[in-house]
Amino acid sequence: xxxxxxxxxxxxxxxxxxxxxxxxxxxxxxxxxxxxxxxxxxxxxxxxxxxxxxxxxxxxxxxxxxxxxxxxxxxxxxxxxxxxxxxxxxxxxxxxxxxxxxxxxxxxxxxxxxxxxxxxxxxxxxxxxxxxxxxxxxxxxxxxxxxxxxxxxxxxxxxxxxxxxxxxxxxxxxxxxxxxxxxxxxxxxxxxxxxxxxxxxxxxxxxxxxxxxxxxxxxxxxxxxxxxxxxxxxxxxxxxxxxxxxxxxxxxxxxxxxxxxxxxx
Numbered sequence: 266x267x268x269x270x271x272x273x274x275x276x277x278x279x280x281x282x283x284x285x286x287x288x289x290x291x292x293x294x295x296x297x298x299x300x301x302x303x304x305x306x307x308x309x310x311x312x313x314x315x316x317x318x319x320x321x322x323x324x325x326x327x328x329x330x331x332x333x334x335x336x337x338x339x340x341x342x343x344x345x346x347x348x349x350x351x352x353x354x355x356x357x358x359x360x361x362x363x364x365x366x367x368x369x370x371x372x373x374x375x376x377x378x379x380x381x382x383x384x385x386x387x388x389x390x391x392x393x394x395x396x397x398x399x400x401x402x403x404x405x406x407x408x409x410x411x412x413x414x415x416x417x418x419x420x421x422x423x424x425x426x427x428x429x430x431x432x433x434x435x436x437x438x439x440x441x442x443x444x445x446x447x448x449x450x451x452x453x454x455x456x457x458x459x460x461x462x463x464x465x466x467x468x469x470x471x472x473x474x475x476x477x478x479x480x481x482x483x484x485x486x487x488x489x490x491x492x493x494x495x496x497x498x499x500x501x502x503x504x505x506x507x508x509x510x511x512x513x514x515x516x517x518x519x520x521x522x523x524x525x526x527x528x529x530x
Contacts, residue, residue, distance in 0.1 A: 444472030467505035
C-alpha cells in the first residue's frame with residue numbers, strides 16, 4: 266500500500282460504506298444526485314452504480330472533488346490522510362510541501378531590520394498530517410512548531426500554533442515555480458515585559474536546502490540594510506502587498522491615532 270494513496274482493491278463492505286456516506290451527505294445538503302452530480306458531467310448510470318457501491322477510484326475522486334468532501338473511511342481506504350479539521354488532505358496531495366524553507370519577515374522590535382530563520386515542513390506519521398518546526402531563530406524563545414492546514418480547492422495553506430490559549434496564524438499561497446510562498450502572519454508582539462500587541466505583517470517562505478542554512482549561504486538572524494542579502498529579502502517582502510498576494514487594510518490616519526501600549530497585569 267503506497268503512502269498517501271488508496272488501495273487498489275475495495276472490499277464490498279468498504280464500497281457499500283462509502284456509497285452510504287455519499288447518500289447521507291446529499292441528503293444533508295438537500296440536493297438530489299442529479300442536481301449535484303449529473304450536472305457536473307457524470308452520467309446517470311455512473312452515479313447509480315457509485316451509489317450502489319460499484320465505482321472506480323477515478324469516479325470516487327471525481328465525486329469527492331465535485332462535493333468538496335472526502336467519503337472513504339480512512340482506516341480502510343486511505344493509508345495516510347489528515348483529519349477533517351486540517352483539510353482532509355492526503356500525504357500524496359501535500360508531499361510537495363515537505364522540505365526546508367527560509368522565513369523572511371519584518372522585525373517587530375526594529376522596523377529597519379528583517380527577522381530571518383529556518384523552518385522545516387514534514388509529514389508526521391503519528392499525527393497523520395504535516396507539521397512545521399522553526400529553526401535557528403535569533404529570538405530563540407519565540408521558536409514555534411505546529412500543524413499545517415490545507416483547505417480543499419484553495420491555493421493556500423496555513424501554519425498554525427496553538428499553545429496555552431495563544432494562537433499564531435500564518436496564511437500562505439502554495440509555492441510557485443520559484444519555490445516561494447507569500448502571505449501574512451498574525452501573531453502577538455511582545456515589546457516589553459507583560460505588554461503585548463496584536464501584530465500582522467507580510468511573510469515569505471523561500472525553499473532552501475538545510476545545508477544552505479547551516480553553511481551560512483542563506484543569511485539567518487536579524488538582517489539589517491548594510492548586509493548583502495537585505496535588498497533581495499526586502500524586495501520579496503514588499504512584493505507580498507505590492508504584487509497583490511495579500512491586502513492589509515488600515516485607517517488613513519492609523520499612525521497618528523495609535524493608542525498607548527496597554528500593560529497586561
